[in-house]
Amino acid sequence: MKRIILLSIFLQALFVFGQIPEDIKYDQLFYSYDSSSCIITKGKKQTVYNLRTESICVAATKNFIINFPGSNVYAEIPVKPGKIIIHFPVGEKNITFYCSAEHGIIKVSNPLVNSILEANGKYYNVATDEYADSVPPGTTDWGLHEIKKITDGIYLINSFRNELKWMDNQDQVHQKNGINGSGIYSVKEKKWLIEPSYKYISQLNGYFFCALEYQVERIMDGDRIIQAEGKRYTYDIFKLNQDGTPEKMATGLSQLSPDLLSEILGFDAIINSGFPTIYQSRLSDKQGMFMFQLILSDEKPLPQFQYTELLTPQFEYIHADTTRHIFLTLNKSAKDAISLYWMNRENQPVKISSHPKMIGFYIDEYYYQKTIVTPDSAVAADDYRDSLVLNIVDYFVRVPDFGSGLKILNDSLLLVHKSSEAVLDAVESILYHGEDSIDENYNVVYSLAVPGSATTGVYNLNSKSWLIQPEYFNVIQNNQKFVSCYPSNTFYFSLNDYYYTAFNNTGEILFEGKSADEICSDPQLLANVIPFENSVEIQNGTRGLMAHSRLNSKPESFYIFSSDSMGIFHPDIYFENQFENNYFEFVHYSSEIKSSFRVSGDSVFFNSPYFHTSASLNDKLIYHNTRFLQQDEKYIHSLIKISGNDTTNLSEIQAHGFKYYLSFKMTGDSIIVINDWTDKGGDPCIECYDESGYYNLEQSFQTENSSVWKKTKQGWRKISPYYATIEPVANGYFIASTGEFYESLSRSENNWNQETIEIEKRYFLLNSDLKAISYLDYFDFADVVDLGFGYKIKLHADGKYFFMTYDLEALTNAEWDHFEKENGKLKAMIYTVYDKDYWGKIKIDSFGMPVEKVSSTTKYFRFPIK
Numbered sequence: 001m002k003r004i005i006l007l008s009i010f011l012q013a014l015f016v017f018g019q020i021p022e023d024i025k026y027d028q029l030f031y032s033y034d035s036s037s038c039i040i041t042k043g044k045k046q047t048v049y050n051l052r053t054e055s056i057c058v059a060a061t062k063n064f065i066i067n068f069p070g071s072n073v074y075a076e077i078p079v080k081p082g083k084i085i086i087h088f089p090v091g092e093k094n095i096t097f098y099c100s101a102e103h104g105i106i107k108v109s110n111p112l113v114n115s116i117l118e119a120n121g122k123y124y125n126v127a128t129d130e131y132a133d134s135v136p137p138g139t140t141d142w143g144l145h146e147i148k149k150i151t152d153g154i155y156l157i158n159s160f161r162n163e164l165k166w167m168d169n170q171d172q173v174h175q176k177n178g179i180n181g182s183g184i185y186s187v188k189e190k191k192w193l194i195e196p197s198y199k200y201i202s203q204l205n206g207y208f209f210c211a212l213e214y215q216v217e218r219i220m221d222g223d224r225i226i227q228a229e230g231k232r233y234t235y236d237i238f239k240l241n242q243d244g245t246p247e248k249m250a251t252g253l254s255q256l257s258p259d260l261l262s263e264i265l266g267f268d269a270i271i272n273s274g275f276p277t278i279y280q281s282r283l284s285d286k287q288g289m290f291m292f293q294l295i296l297s298d299e300k301p302l303p304q305f306q307y308t309e310l311l312t313p314q315f316e317y318i319h320a321d322t323t324r325h326i327f328l329t330l331n332k333s334a335k336d337a338i339s340l341y342w343m344n345r346e347n348q349p350v351k352i353s354s355h356p357k358m359i360g361f362y363i364d365e366y367y368y369q370k371t372i373v374t375p376d377s378a379v380a381a382d383d384y385r386d387s388l389v390l391n392i393v394d395y396f397v398r399v400p401d402f403g404s405g406l407k408i409l410n411d412s413l414l415l416v417h418k419s420s421e422a423v424l425d426a427v428e429s430i431l432y433h434g435e436d437s438i439d440e441n442y443n444v445v446y447s448l449a450v451p452g453s454a455t456t457g458v459y460n461l462n463s464k465s466w467l468i469q470p471e472y473f474n475v476i477q478n479n480q481k482f483v484s485c486y487p488s489n490t491f492y493f494s495l496n497d498y499y500y501t502a503f504n505n506t507g508e509i510l511f512e513g514k515s516a517d518e519i520c521s522d523p524q525l526l527a528n529v530i531p532f533e534n535s536v537e538i539q540n541g542t543r544g545l546m547a548h549s550r551l552n553s554k555p556e557s558f559y560i561f562s563s564d565s566m567g568i569f570h571p572d573i574y575f576e577n578q579f580e581n582n583y584f585e586f587v588h589y590s591s592e593i594k595s596s597f598r599v600s601g602d603s604v605f606f607n608s609p610y611f612h613t614s615a616s617l618n619d620k621l622i623y624h625n626t627r628f629l630q631q632d633e634k635y636i637h638s639l640i641k642i643s644g645n646d647t648t649n650l651s652e653i654q655a656h657g658f659k660y661y662l663s664f665k666m667t668g669d670s671i672i673v674i675n676d677w678t679d680k681g682g683d684p685c686i687e688c689y690d691e692s693g694y695y696n697l698e699q700s701f702q703t704e705n706s707s708v709w710k711k712t713k714q715g716w717r718k719i720s721p722y723y724a725t726i727e728p729v730a731n732g733y734f735i736a737s738t739g740e741f742y743e744s745l746s747r748s749e750n751n752w753n754q755e756t757i758e759i760e761k762r763y764f765l766l767n768s769d770l771k772a773i774s775y776l777d778y779f780d781f782a783d784v785v786d787l788g789f790g791y792k793i794k795l796h797a798d799g800k801y802f803f804m805t806y807d808l809e810a811l812t813n814a815e816w817d818h819f820e821k822e823n824g825k826l827k828a829m830i831y832t833v834y835d836k837d838y839w840g841k842i843k844i845d846s847f848g849m850p851v852e853k854v855s856s857t858t859k860y861f862r863f864p865i866k
Contacts, residue, residue, distance in 0.1 A: 033069035057094035067178035153188035211303035273320035288313035362403025478531035542705035625660035676705035702739035732768035
């Protein structure tokens with residue numbers, strides 16, 4: 001019905017307005033789409049006649065006149081240099097806009113809402129006959145007509161109008177001088193170089209993107225929409241040659257190839273950054289970034305491309321991370337060479353951090369916090385992409401383990417870091433429904449949900465190529481060598497979840513695909529990953545608490561020796577040193593408390609995260625760390641210095657840790673005794689989990705990290721095994737002890753069968769050569785105590801003591817509890833032992849007195865006379 005009414009209106013218009021004066025002579029006559037005006041051609045001139053007002057609205061001219069029928073707009077395009085003129089017959093008026101010689105544009109609003117014209121930024125309201133600088137609210141663009149000068153005599157003409165129904169009048173062909181399409185016209189040759197058959201034409205660097213419209217139908221898969229209905233576009237690409245002739249470069253494209261896009265934009269190469277519509281450009285060995293998009297649906301007002309240069313090609317390298325909405329740049333000529341950009345919601349780069357050497361970025365999914373990392377600080381970023389808010393955080397994070405980062409290694413090499421950790425789901429407890437399972441350290445046990453990624457490598461800025469391909473989880477540089485790792489399985493949270501490959505500084509593989517255990521047990525492999533130059537020897541160091549770990553793996557510490565000094569290599573999960581990469585005269589490092597003793601000249605230095613101090617080499621430094629389990633756990637750290645008979649408490653603070661003891665003592669001129677041990681209490685792990693299933697674990701032990709060092713011509717060398725404790729006594733001897741160990745393990749298999757391991761503590765009396773001194777058939781004892789005048793020694797854990805002089809002569813049998821020196825004689829005593837009942841309580845006689853099982857005994861022995 002609606003179409004019949006519209007047709008009736010147009011037929012009436014043809015009858016009323018379809019006449020021109022009889023005295024007007026013409027060669028050709030072309031009506032507007034509503035027959036309200038027409039173009040009259042006589043010889044080489046054209047004019048526009050308004051049939052409503054019976055007047056001329058465009059005087060006779062040799063310029064080319066074209067009609068945009070959907071809006072009844074006429075454009076006058078100059079044959080000779082001059083302005084583009086746009087004419088609009090409106091009712092009784094003929095409105096004329098004088099545009100520049102380069103560009104003329106007019107937008108016509110939907111006449112059902114109002115009639116608004118826009119010409120070069122000025123708006124005209126047909127209803128009110130007023131001009132304005134802005135469009136009234138509610139106005140919708142219904143048609144756009146544009147003339148743009150390309151070169152002298154050649155013009156790009158766009159006519160874009162929605163919903164136009166074309167109508168002929170008395171067999172006059174409107175298309176002759178009226179178009180509802182877009183093309184390129186030569187006024188000199190009076191012909192279309194590109195036919196006006198396109199929806200819209202966009203221009204860029206002498207190339208023309210010509211959009212062809214087609215309609216698609218909705219495609220459904222059940223209730224799910226596979227393809228939405230609407231308009232789509234493909235593109236023909238033309239290049240205008242110097243002689244003005246068009247050359248078609250491509251037909252029917254929905255997207256551009258990188259090679260064609262590079263040619264159009266004038267770049268040497270284009271790299272897809274991974275961001276939608278964002279690309280990296282390369283020009284003369286420099287990189288930049290730009291946005292380019294072909295609009296392929298009717299969701300946008302015009303089917304034209306979008307091109308925006310985000311960063312000019314000025315960088316040696318650009319690293320994009322689409323998952324984190326960031327990219328990092330390297331500009332070696334800038335003071336802060338590395339910069340971090342955040343892509344805001346308009347896909348515009350916002351610089352939020354710069355640093356001379358390194359910047360990293362990662363997302364802590366647990367705390368939903370984004371963190372920017374430099375060697376100096378870490379900054380937490382709240383997730384406001386429109387206006388990023390940065391807050392300084394109170395901790396330092398080194399190279400991000402999971403995230404993106406750039407790090408300058410030297411003048412030519414750049415570490416490009418991009419990795420992501422696996423996403424895990426908590427394993428539900430089988431004993432406590434609805435709760436998470438926990439391991440022996442009270443950590444939640446997880447199963448894999450999403451695997452991680454590994455695309456880290458080393459880029460050579462000089463050769464513009466990869467020295468180490470970006471296919472690793474992480475790469476670190478150690479002493480002009482590189483160590484890379486990649487996961488051995490889907491879980492990679494400990495050292496043995498990786499395989500490692502080492503490279504020299506030219507990218508040659510030194511070893512490939514080795515586990516951490518293989519590397520740590522082979523000095524030749526280990527030599528390729530240590531960050532020390534001029535090393536001559538590698539010795540195993542301490543393992544601390546991890547020496548007794550059942551389920552975790554961690555590399556040992558290693559002593560690295562040069563010709564006359566030593567260093568510590570305490571590798572982390574990537575074989576990066578957790579200690580300093582420096583040589584010292586002497587150094588002992590404790591991984592438990594991240595603290596060390598260092599000797600330089602006649603001084604010893606103590607360094608820890610809590611305090612630093614120095615003392616004379618002959619002083620004794622003792623560090624204590626005691627853990628109190630109360631309602632609120634408290635941890636006391638103290639450092640004591642003993643100089644002769646003077647004792648000074650240097651520092652005492654509260655912090656976290658185990659019950660820990662660390663001491664340094666110089667004996668004579670060439671012996672250093674280090675005591676380093678930790679007592680780990682029997683903290684139980686209820687319902688832990690490993691690859692074998694669920695288990696309960698209770699474990700207590702004392703670590704064995706104490707040793708004796710001697711100064712040689714090659715520097716300090718360890719001359720004892722590792723003990724739990726070792727103390728110098730008379731005659732240059734030592735008392736050493738091993739660490740006790742207890743473990744009770746119950747597994748879910750076989751109804752929670754229990755396994756118990758118990759190793760008792762043993763003592764050694766060592767001579768000056770650190771060889772064990774024997775008594776009868778015993779080299780190790782249940783206890784050895786220096787009484788100041790001899791040794792009190794126990795053979796068995798449940799036995800008694802015997803007495804041995806400093807000259808190693810046994811004066812008694814092993815039947816005594818205690819010894820004292822009295823009037824030049826040895827006093828041996830057996831303590832009274834009371835009888836106990838079944839419940840372990842001391843029995844009481846009828847008089848209320850405890851019942852003695854063994855009476856006290858005393859006996860005197862004469863010391864040997866020298």
